[in-house]
Amino acid sequence: xxxxxxxxxxxxxxxxxxxxxxxxxxxxxxxxxxxxxxxxxxxxxxxxxxxxxxxxxxxxxxxxxxxxxxxxxxxxxxxxxxxxxxxxxxxxxxxxxxxxxxxxxxxxxxxxxxxxxxxxxxxxxxxxxxxxxxxxxxxxxxxxxxxxxxxxxxxxxxxxxxxxxxxxxxxxxxxxxxxxxxxxxxxxxxxxxxxxxxxxxxxxxxxxxxxxxxxxxxxxxxxxxxxxxxxxxxxxxxxxxxxxxxxxxxxxxxxxxxxxxxxxxxxxxxx
Amino acid sequence: xxxxxxxxxxxxxxxxxxxxxxxxxxxxxxxxxxxxxxxxxxxxxxxxxxxxxxxxxxxxxxxxxxxxxxxxxxxxxxxxxxxxxxxxxxxxxxxxxxxxxxxxxxxxxxxxxxxxxxxxxxxxxxxxxxxxxxxxxxxxxxxxxxxxxxxxxxxxxxxxxxxxxxxxxxxxxxxxxxxxxxxxxxxxxxxxxxxxxxxxxxxxxxxxxxxxxxxxxxxxxxxxxxxxxxxxxxxxxxxxxxxxxxxxxxxxxxxxxxxxxxxxxxxxxxxxxxxxxxxxxxxxxxxxxxxxxxxxxxxxxxxxxxxxxxxxxxxxxxxxxxxxxxxxxxxxxxx
Amino acid sequence: xxxxxxxxxxxxxxxxxxxxxxxxxxxxxxxxxxxxxxxxxxxxxxxxxxxxxxxxxxxxxxxxxxxxxxxxxxxxxxxxxxxxxxxxxxxxxxxxxxxxxxxxxxxxxxxxxxxxxxxxxxxxxxxxxxxxxxxxxxxxxxxxxxxxxxxxxxxxxxxxxxxxxxxxxxxxxxxxxxxxxxxxxxxxxxxxxxxxxxxxxxxxxxxxxxxxxxxxxxxxxxxxxxxxxxxxxxxxxxxxxxxxxxxxxxxxxxxxxxxxxxxxxxxxxxxxxxxxxxxxxxxxxxxxxxxxxxxxxxxxxxxxxxxxxxxxxxxxxxxxxxxxxxxxxxxxxxxxxxxxxxxxxxxx
Numbered sequence: 001x002x003x004x005x006x007x008x009x010x011x012x013x014x015x016x017x018x019x020x021x022x023x024x025x026x027x028x029x030x031x032x033x034x035x036x037x038x039x040x041x042x043x044x045x046x047x048x049x050x051x052x053x054x055x056x057x058x059x060x061x062x063x064x065x066x067x068x069x070x071x072x073x074x075x076x077x078x079x080x081x082x083x084x085x086x087x088x089x090x091x092x093x094x095x096x097x098x099x100x101x102x103x104x105x106x107x108x109x110x111x112x113x114x115x116x117x118x119x120x121x122x123x124x125x126x127x128x129x130x131x132x133x134x135x136x137x138x139x140x141x142x143x144x145x146x147x148x149x150x151x152x153x154x155x156x157x158x159x160x161x162x163x164x165x166x167x168x169x170x171x172x173x174x175x176x177x178x179x180x181x182x183x184x185x186x187x188x189x190x191x192x193x194x195x196x197x198x199x200x201x202x203x204x205x206x207x208x209x210x211x212x213x214x215x216x217x218x219x220x221x222x223x224x225x226x227x228x229x230x231x232x233x234x235x236x237x238x239x240x241x242x243x244x245x246x247x248x249x250x251x252x253x254x255x256x257x258x259x260x261x262x263x264x265x266x267x268x269x270x271x
Numbered sequence: 272x273x274x275x276x277x278x279x280x281x282x283x284x285x286x287x288x289x290x291x292x293x294x295x296x297x298x299x300x301x302x303x304x305x306x307x308x309x310x311x312x313x314x315x316x317x318x319x320x321x322x323x324x325x326x327x328x329x330x331x332x333x334x335x336x337x338x339x340x341x342x343x344x345x346x347x348x349x350x351x352x353x354x355x356x357x358x359x360x361x362x363x364x365x366x367x368x369x370x371x372x373x374x375x376x377x378x379x380x381x382x383x384x385x386x387x388x389x390x391x392x393x394x395x396x397x398x399x400x401x402x403x404x405x406x407x408x409x410x411x412x413x414x415x416x417x418x419x420x421x422x423x424x425x426x427x428x429x430x431x432x433x434x435x436x437x438x439x440x441x442x443x444x445x446x447x448x449x450x451x452x453x454x455x456x457x458x459x460x461x462x463x464x465x466x467x468x469x470x471x472x473x474x475x476x477x478x479x480x481x482x483x484x485x486x487x488x489x490x491x492x493x494x495x496x497x498x499x500x501x502x503x504x505x506x507x508x509x510x511x512x513x514x515x516x517x518x519x520x521x522x523x524x525x526x527x528x529x530x531x532x533x534x535x536x537x538x539x540x541x542x543x544x545x546x547x548x549x550x551x552x553x554x555x556x557x558x559x560x561x562x563x564x565x566x567x568x569x570x571x572x573x574x575x576x577x578x579x580x581x582x583x584x585x586x587x588x589x590x591x592x593x594x595x596x597x598x599x600x601x602x603x604x605x606x
Numbered sequence: 607x608x609x610x611x612x613x614x615x616x617x618x619x620x621x622x623x624x625x626x627x628x629x630x631x632x633x634x635x636x637x638x639x640x641x642x643x644x645x646x647x648x649x650x651x652x653x654x655x656x657x658x659x660x661x662x663x664x665x666x667x668x669x670x671x672x673x674x675x676x677x678x679x680x681x682x683x684x685x686x687x688x689x690x691x692x693x694x695x696x697x698x699x700x701x702x703x704x705x706x707x708x709x710x711x712x713x714x715x716x717x718x719x720x721x722x723x724x725x726x727x728x729x730x731x732x733x734x735x736x737x738x739x740x741x742x743x744x745x746x747x748x749x750x751x752x753x754x755x756x757x758x759x760x761x762x763x764x765x766x767x768x769x770x771x772x773x774x775x776x777x778x779x780x781x782x783x784x785x786x787x788x789x790x791x792x793x794x795x796x797x798x799x800x801x802x803x804x805x806x807x808x809x810x811x812x813x814x815x816x817x818x819x820x821x822x823x824x825x826x827x828x829x830x831x832x833x834x835x836x837x838x839x840x841x842x843x844x845x846x847x848x849x850x851x852x853x854x855x856x857x858x859x860x861x862x863x864x865x866x867x868x869x870x871x872x873x874x875x876x877x878x879x880x881x882x883x884x885x886x887x888x889x890x891x892x893x894x895x896x897x898x899x900x901x902x903x904x905x906x907x908x909x910x911x912x913x914x915x916x917x918x919x920x921x922x923x924x925x926x927x928x929x930x931x932x933x934x935x936x937x938x939x940x941x942x943x944x945x946x947x948x949x950x951x952x953x954x
Binding site for chain 2: 169170173176177178183188191192
């Protein structure tokens with residue numbers, strides 16, 4: 001029955017039309033508007049928006065925050081994936097569930113939770129850290145932590161299924177041939193997961209650059225100090241300042257590049 | 272020398288995989304660990320190889336205490352049922368892996384790898400990836416890879432289990448010949464009694480985490496110590512309260528000493544072999560005959576004959592074994 | 607970082623070790639980069655960290671520029687963070703570095719007293735206030751729904767945008783103004799409640815801050831935006847297409863500002879400048895009513911009448927008329943029993 005339905009001309013056209021208009025309304029139109037406004041305001045405005053000192057700082061900070069978060073999540077993600085795929089230990093199922101938590105928890109809640117733990121005045125560790133001269137909240141470290149949190153599952157969820165599917169045979173064979181755990185990781189595990197890892201990293205990069213909610217709460221949003229590009233876009237939009245469209249275009253282009261990267265990686269995955 | 276595993280005990284949760292197992296493998300021999308799946312033979316092999324730790328007991332390889340030594344330092348060659356080929360490495364790099372780990376010189380590696388690839392007839396495939404090889408070729412590559420590091424012992428876990436029947440047979444013969452050439456102490460796990468009987472110098476039957484019997488293939492086939500071993504190694508039928516192999520039953524046209532009267536119930540011809548199913552009152556034995564024997568006796572359905580175990584037949588009085596063993600018996604015994 | 611990676615992976619065999627190392631890597635990295643982060647609670651002579659609600663950003667941009675042009679402000683450098691008033695207050699409470707704080711409503715300031723802001727913050731000539739404004743009704747350009755006052759916006763079919771009182775200070779001002787309309791014209795709390803219920807039924811959007819509400823309205827949601835006079839004037843100054851109506855009875859908005867205990871001399875000088883006639887003139891130019899008597903506003907672009915930008919409504923209710931902020935907060939905005947909270951939650 002479903003086959004016949006799909007073959008009939010009217011429904012095929014209806015489906016096609018529906019799908020296209022859905023994408024058009026949700027994606028093409030808004031993104032197109034942002035580009036249109038940017039073009040309208042001209043090249044000069046574009047250059048100005050990107051070269052203002054707060055923009056330059058915001059780009060640098062975004063690079064540092066997203067870069068660090070991706071690095072940490074890559075190391076941590078591969079570690080956790082290996083842990084979950086290769087070892088039995090108490091609390092494994094809990095860990096497996098916790099990994100997915102960031103997907104379902106609102107980033108704003110993440111931000112507040114981090115303040116509860118690391119906040120200067122009321123947090124658990126806050127006063128200790130302050131005495132040690134380390135700023136977490138309202139400083140880049142807190143922003144990195146928040147970004148790490150929201151992007152946490154991406155690497156794990158890409159790498160874990162590949163590890164599970166591959167099984168332990170190759171690693172055990174390498175072991176019997178004399179390879180130490182580090183040699184096994186570099187020579188066997190890493191090549192096995194490399195495409196899944198690359199995919200997870202690209203997703204993490206995209207997610208980390210785009211993060212807004214959690215970072216907004218923990219950053220303090222100080223222009224020129226703790227303001228990432230997304231926060232700056234928000235400020236420009238809120239204050240009807242120039243630059244919101246131009247910076248948005250840059251973010252969209254970066255996201256598009258990530259998608260292109262992914263489309264190159266995808267065919268290799270699972271091969 | 273060889274391998275000695277002593278008082279090995281291993282459990283997975285509530286399941287006892289190995290229960291005080293003692294095993295001696297003589298140096299240079301090809302030993303088969305035979306038994307039904309779940310019987311503990313693979314676990315024993317993995318404990319010898321260091322891929323699994325025993326709960327208690329010790330393993331001595333080549334006279335050296337190996338208990339607690341990690342697998343990577345046991346110098347043991349391991350071959351897995353599903354090849355465990357390094358998928359991202361060429362055949363050459365697969366075989367050279369252990370040598371690279373051992374930081375041998377380029378020239379030495381090249382010589383050794385080519386020597387081994389010749390030995391396993393894969394020299395022309397050196398640059399291929401494992402995915403471009405057949406199952407049999409992959410397993411030969413895995414063997415070359417394991418042999419490359421000149422292991423003290425070679426351990427094979429169901430090495431032919433994933434191959435089709437024809438390739439399996441070929442590789443089996445080839446393994447025997449290979450072993451005759453390289454003489455490395457070898458232990459292989461199988462659940463196929465024909466494979467075990469055909470290839471091994473020595474045979475260890477394992478069931479329910481215990482060793483049932485150890486000996487040469489002939490000893491075990493002809494003198495099984497219990498009905499499990501008897502049933503696992505070949506066909507068994509029951510005659511007059513005794514277990515006996517169906518080809519070890521004499522079919523007579525007259526009543527002689529020790530014979531039992533029986534009536535042919537059904538005759539099945541399988542190629543040159545004839546199977547006669549009979550009704551002997553208490554028991555329903557079946558007998559394996561050649562076509563010549565059947566013709567000479569002029570057997571047909573309804574014929575009355577007399578049966579007795581042949582003179583040198585091994586017979587056993589069945590015992591109430593563990594339920595698992597009985598189940599295995601039923602599946603291997605007769606039609 | 608390389609050391610961390612090496613450690614993390616080498617120990618990949620041991621479950622706990624992996625987690626510990628990854629965690630340490632995260633915190634270690636956090637620690638490393640913290641040196642490049644904010645100075646934190648800067649009491650330093652020339653640095654001023656402003657933490658303020660979002661609406662007056664244009665005014666503060668202008669004030670900073672003007673201040674650094676004065677003798678006292680020479681060499682002062684600013685950093686600024688803007689957001690919803692309640693959020694900003696909470697951030698400072700949680701340790702965000704701040705020398706100068708400005709909020710939409712007084713309770714956001716009193717949360718910081720006495721730990722972070724001195725008790726005497728409202729003892730000065732302006733009583734701690736730096737700007738005034740009145741609640742207005744912003745409408746689409748040309749006022750297509752012909753809205754003149756409070757009674758017009760509760761008519762069926764009029765869609766209202768006003769920020770969320772949970773995070774926004776301006777939302778509280780707006781709702782108090784609406785409540786006061788009923789209160790004055792129809793019998794105290796009961797009248798206020800009755801009016802507010804009708805208004806709540808017409809609310810279609812509650813954005814998180816006053817600025818976000820303006821953004822929402824300008825992007826096409828609703829017929830009326832309850833807002834500040836200064837916000838409406840500011841939007842018009844930036845060429846946004848809207849008009850505003852000052853209802854006959856409105857509410858006096860009073861925005862407090864103060865320096866924190868950690869503040870240095872520059873921050874104190876800056877506050878003094880903001881409260882001075884020169885500072886108030888800048889506020890006025892951005893659409894705020896001066897808190898100092900006798901400051902001539904001059905021409906204010908964006909006002910309905912630039913020459914007379916701040917007409918006094920017939921009736922102007924003040925927070926003190928309702929008993930002051932602490933009374934108002936517990937009576938009207940208490941999270942479970944506040945009269946206004948309950949009405950708003952009832953409307954969903």
